[in-house]
Amino acid sequence: MKSLYKNLLTVAVMTAAVGFTGCKKFLDVNESPNGPESAQESLVLPSTQGGIGMVVGNNFQVYGGLWSEYWTQNTTASQYKPVERYQPDAANFDRPWGILYNIVLKDIEQLIAKADQEKYKQYAAIGYIEKAYVYQLLTDAFGNVPLKETMQGADNLFPHYDEQKVVYDSILVWAAKGVSLANNSSSYKPGTDDIVFKGDMNLWKRFGNTLLLRASLRLSEVDAAKAQAGIAALFATSPTFLTSDAKITYTSVGGNQNPLYAESVGLGHVQNLIASKTAINAFKANSDPRINYFYLSRYTTGAQTGQIFGHLQGDYDTQPGSTVLPAYPSTNVGGRAGSSRAATSGIAPVILMSAAEAYFLQAEAVARGWATGIVATLFQNGITASFTATGLASSAPAYIAAAPDAQLPLDKEGQIKAIITQKYYAMCGTQGFEAWSEYRRTGYPNFLVPSVASTLGSGKLPQRFLYPNTEVTRNTNFPGQKLLYDRVWWDVK
Structure with missing residues (x-):
């Protein structure tokens, strides 16, 4: 791929001191494996997953962790002071945008290009689900983003932007397409080249269904009818959801370490x-x-x-x-x-979606009356899944019995508040961006406070990422920069 964006990313990677050391084995940003037309799917797939892990586990994790108020800037250092002041530079978002658009999505297109051929259907299934996941990351972070003109085959240096509603329509279609293609009995499917599920297509179905539920619920406040219809259609298929975390694991070896830890390595x-x-x-x-x-x-x-x-x-x-x-x-x-800490921080996984999140999504759908089930059971299953993931399964019953925030009210809004608040606890340090997105959607948890270093004033909190500098300065069809407190389409609360 020879696009301007790819070239800019390559230069940035070669000169940057931080941020791209993790997952080097699977993500060579200097030469995407989709360059040759004959590149094997077994090489392309781990590149897509390594790139997703890099963005979710580093750039999005840092901003999500700070703006969800799990973390704050250390008083003896300075790296994230602009983030705490709510004054990030647009150039700070060049790297995640570049990785997702210029490597991950380009490689995903190669995975789905042969979806009509039986031999490649399982790779295509994963590709469609990953495409939906990546576009949700992009649109939840930035709002309107290029979509239609990024899928026209040839590189488009100046793509127009699509409305967020259109992007969400596509997310739902792609995720459903991926689930429909997934077939665990196929004779040709990924194995160890799938660094998330090792080729288990039943787990990819669960991931896709959980993503469909997440994406539908994201529309709850802006288009409740569409959200309800999407969830009804999903549950009509008797879907299975994640019961274990979808994650990428790392090693203590330099170049294959957790992306957040790799950033700290680059920062000395x-x-x-x-x-x-x-x-x-x-x-x-x-x-x-x-x-x-x-x-x-x-x-x-x-x-x-x-x-x-x-x-x-x-x-x-x-x-x-x-x-x-x-x-x-x-x-x-x-x-x-x-x-x-390479042997401990360095091997921490990046969570793409957790089992706890899957249960809380189901609990919310039931609480809203959009799905069948027992909300209290699903709510408690979400808590238990989080405690299990943190090695504290035996402590879950006592917590559920006594913790104030583990009690489920009878009214719908009270139940939604309890569910999202528990989701916030479960996502601490591992799904910071998703926790921030759920806060923007629902207003929960309701105990977040503006940073004392805020420059936004009037109690405002960040509501979006800034469009990257590469778009501002080089895309002639760029629609204009937004303010940090401008809400994205689905954020109406």
């Missing part, structure tokens, strides 16, 4: 992220034992051993006292930056 192992008081106070109010999975105490000796503290969001100019040192994001989420 500086610990830029610390725990936000917003999330910490909420976990503590519920006596939630998961706090010790998501965060790492600064105290290893003395009376305060193991205690977890947070820091006020955006208050990076105030040094904490020695008795309230804020915790670090734990190695379980790739957030501990120390050079000795």
Whole structure:
């Protein structure tokens, strides 16, 4: 691929100090495997997944983690101060945009190009599901994005933008197409080249169905009728959903490490992220034992051993006292930056969609009256799935019985609040962008506060990513930059 975007990305990668060291084995940004027409699907597929993991686990994770207030900028460092001030530079978004458009989506098109040939249907099935997933990332982050003119075969350096409603229509079609193509009995299908599910097409069906449910519910506030109809159509197929996390795993070897940890390697192992008081106070109010999975105490000796503290969001100019040192994001989420953490932070997985999320999505659909089931059971299954994923399954029953935020009200809005709040806890440090998106959609959890370093004023919070500088300066059909607090189409609350 010889597009201007690809060339710009290549230059950026070659000169950037951070951000692209993870998943190098599967993502060679200097030469996409879709270059030769004869490239094997077994080489193209892991490139798509490595690129998705890079974006979800690094750029989107950092912004989502900070704007969901799981994390805040460390007082002894400075990397994310502009993010905390809500003043990111448009150039900060060049890399994720470039990876998704110029590598991942181009490679996905190769996977789905032969969907009509039996031999390639399983690769095409994954490709369609991945395409839906990637476009949801893009449109949820940026709003209107190029779609129709990016699928015309030849590179288009100046694509027009499509309305977000149109993008969502396509997301639903592609995800359903992928599910319909998936056939676990096919004799020719991925194996170890599928770094998410190792070629298990039943799991890809579950992923696709869960994605369909997520995408339909994203429309709940802007087009409830369409959301309800989509969910009804989905449940009419007797769908199965994820019961285990869809994730990409990494190794401690440089170049194949967790993307968030890889960023810290590029930054000289500086610990830029610390725990936000917003999330910490909420976990503590519920006596939630998961706090010790998501965060790492600064105290290893003395009376305060193991205690977890947070820091006020955006208050990076105030040094904490020695008795309230804020915790670090734990190695379980790739957030501990120390050079000795490659074997722990470096191998933390990137979660694409979690089992807990799947249960909470089903619970919300039932709570809204758009699907059949028992909302309380699904709600508790979501909590249990999160506790299981964090190695705390035995603690789930006591938490469900006693935690204030684990109680399910009788009214619909109260149930939605409880479901999204629990989803917020479950996504801590692992699905930061999705947690931020759900906050924008629903207004929950309702305890987020503006950063004290905010430059937006009037209690405003970030509602979108800025369009990348590469689009602003080089696409002659670019429709114009948005403000950080301009809402995307589905964000009406």
